Amino acid sequence: MANLARMMFFSPEKRLANAINIFVITTLFYFFGASLRLIDELSLFWPLNAVLAAIFVRSPFLNRPIYYFLCYSAMILYDAFTTHWGWQSAIINLSNMMFIIIVARLLLRYSRTQDESNWALNAFNLFYACLIGAVLSSLLGSVGSTGPSSDYRQFLSLFADWFSEQFSTGVLMMPFLLMAKWPQWDKLPAFQLSKIYPLVAVIVSVMASVVIGGAGSLAFPLPALIWCAIRYPLPITALITFLTGGTEIILVANSIVVIHQNQPLMVTEMFSARLGIATMAICPLIVSVSVDAINRLIQQTSLRADYDYLTGVYSRSGLYEALKTKIPLKHLPKQKLCVMLLDIDYFKRINDSFGHECGDVVLASFAAQVRKVVGEDGLVARLGGEEFVVACSTCSEEKGLAIAEKIRQTIELTAFRYQQQSLFITVSIGLATATPEKQTLHDAFNSLLAEADKYLYLSKRNGRNQTSTSRITQQDMAASI
């Protein structure tokens, strides 16, 4: 949703559109918040501040005084038309702006400087940014609306109410608002009943809170939420956590979850319940971001281990993994396994004459050419240095030789570009072919690799730029091309 929302509503180039959109969104959410205030059960939420703070974080170019001023003006205008608050409206809305600006600025400052993949730290940042933003804005709001000479207890109760509302709404809503992405419907995984178990567990645990009651019941959904964090993507976990936390707050405020015998709830109890729910809500989020970070790390590590960084072809270990799944020998038992060992001729001269960087460029282009010739029929890997291996299944030894010769000729005719120069290289190839019968593919490959190495040595010794193999004569070679 980040990119989509940015494309639809905000863009660094379209300042007028940004100004109009920010004004309209502020007015709409102000209206929405004011409407929630009319419904008793939902009057505990003021989502505008969290929504605007998330918008300013997701579109950092909006963090300019003019856009802040437009938000503030929209709030003041809305109040002017719909309330009789007078000067108090200026203070209350200033306190709203304070939360929005502090949270957005803190998140932009401390989350952006960190490694993007270090989401766990970002979740902590969110918690502390909401805490600081809520304390400061509630102070201003409560002092401003009660006045300096008012009753101390009235101020404290207003502050507690204000602070717990801002903090809990921020912590519950912002993770989802910051991470939400527009779903790619065509890529959604198939439905499986087992996938909804964590969600069902959340619903059951909330119901258990209602039945059992007491302050401890507020923590009942925590294990189920952590289960969600492990099973679902980050934005989904953030959404479920937000809905669960919001539901709990509504249930407690309306005495459906009874945490205290003396009803109605005193402000300090509601204050404590809200803070508790918000604090609980951050835990699954931290688990979720940690799981996300671990998954990314595993993906990156296996990518690094399976592929050669410079050329993009398989590494030695990646080739062994790919052999298990990608060579279709087991489906075609008569097929032959063909292993070619390729070594660029006089590669040292390229490094010596044009530099190591040029050598790297040639290696990468060489690998790309080999991949192009081999196509989907085989696997290409770099064993190290300027030595590569190709493994493919063919119907005959001659077909394997034809592929090897096609590679050799393509390399010979290719002009490798480096800066303004064209370089020409040749490659020597050793080829070994067999029908793996009782051997595993892995063992067959290893013995063919050792055999191909001997033929490669022959190719080098006989003058390079040639393919050597067993029983095949020069006439066969000529015929196979």
Ligand SMILES: Nc1nc2c(ncn2[C@@H]2O[C@H](COP(=O)(O)OP(=O)(O)OP(=O)(O)O)[C@@H](O)[C@H]2O)c(=O)[nH]1
């Ligand atoms: N640029 C670059 N050079 C590499 C890399 N890995 C190995 N080399 C160089 O590849 C060269 C291999 O040289 P040799 O083993 O002597 O082989 P050669 O010069 O190709 O000669 P023959 O194989 O006998 O035809 C060495 O100079 C290595 O430093 C790499 O990743 N990048």
